[in-house]
Amino acid sequence: MLDIFTEESGRIPCIAKPINQRGKIVIGMLQPFRYLHLHWYGRGDMMTLQQADEHGRHNIFTTELPKGLYLNELVLRLTQQHFPLPKLFNAYKQTLHRLSNREANPQALMRFELFLLQALGYDINVYCDDERGDIISVQAVYRYIPQQGIIKNNPDIDQEDGFIISGVLLVALRDLNKMQAQNWQELRGFIDRLMGYIAGKPLNSRKLL
Numbered sequence: 001m002l003d004i005f006t007e008e009s010g011r012i013p014c015i016a017k018p019i020n021q022r023g024k025i026v027i028g029m030l031q032p033f034r035y036l037h038l039h040w041y042g043r044g045d046m047m048t049l050q051q052a053d054e055h056g057r058h059n060i061f062t063t064e065l066p067k068g069l070y071l072n073e074l075v076l077r078l079t080q081q082h083f084p085l086p087k088l089f090n091a092y093k094q095t096l097h098r099l100s101n102r103e104a105n106p107q108a109l110m111r112f113e114l115f116l117l118q119a120l121g122y123d124i125n126v127y128c129d130d131e132r133g134d135i136i137s138v139q140a141v142y143r144y145i146p147q148q149g150i151i152k153n154n155p156d157i158d159q160e161d162g163f164i165i166s167g168v169l170l171v172a173l174r175d176l177n178k179m180q181a182q183n184w185q186e187l188r189g190f191i192d193r194l195m196g197y198i199a200g201k202p203l204n205s206r207k208l209l
Contacts, residue, residue: 002030004038004049005075005092010083014040016049025052032072033058033096045081064099066208067109071095073205074116078198091115107184111176113191120198124165125150126173140167144190146197163193 004012018025029036029052039051060068075092079085091112098108105111117124128135129142130149136142143153145162153164169190172183179187196202 002049003076004036005079005089006038007086007089008084010085011075011079011081012040012047013045013081014047014049016052025049029054031057033060033068058096058100060096060099061102066205068096068099070203070205070209071099071109071112073203074113074195077203078116078120078195085119088116088119107176107179110184110187110191113195114173114176117191117194122146122194122198123149124170124173126170136167136170138167138171141165142167142170144194146194163190163197165190 002014002016004014006012016025016030018028018030034057035055037053037055038049040047040049042048058068071092075088079088095108095112098105124144126136128150129152131151134152136150141153142150142165143157143162144150144165148162150165150170151157151162166186169183169186172179173187192206195206
């Protein structure tokens with residue numbers, strides 16, 4: 001049993017029976033980080049994979065494999081079955097490419113996570129708060145509450161609601177290419193808390209990172 005991530009049909013759970021027969025599903029072909037031309041059939045949620053032809057693969061460095069596993073778990077846990085997300089699919093491909101390149105941007109994974117959050121409807125307003133419409137201030141501290149957005153933090157808010165984020169980070173997020181090390185460090189903690197909330201429980205592969 002496996003899940004395949006496709007550009008036109010989204011994430012599809014499948015049953016496959018690999019064999020040693022040319023033109024069918026070759027043993028060892030259904031490994032992570034490979035591009036396959038696929039044929040499947042069936043109705044309902046679970047499909048039967050009929051044929052798979054490899055069209056390429058990403059040779060991810062050993063040191064980067066935990067990031068690749070985390071990337072796959074994000075897609076597996078947070079996307080709906082049979083729901084096309086072509087832009088996210090392309091972002092996924094680009095991230096795999098970066099993980100296969102020693103000169104890749106070290107923040108490639110967080111860039112994908114930000115894109116995923118947007119695709120899932122968890123947009124973060126980096127220009128003004130969503131309660132009053134006031135311009136984001138670098139001197140202020142804010143709280144991101146899912147389904148409500150960015151609001152200025154104050155003692156009247158239940159401190160268990162949402163996730164703290166600084167005005168400094170919100171302003172920095174306007175241009176990822178100019179983010180400083182301390183911005184990325186704060187962003188890492190914020191994303192971890194938000195992803196845990198969306199997934200409902202900790203992501204197993206995140207523990208490796």
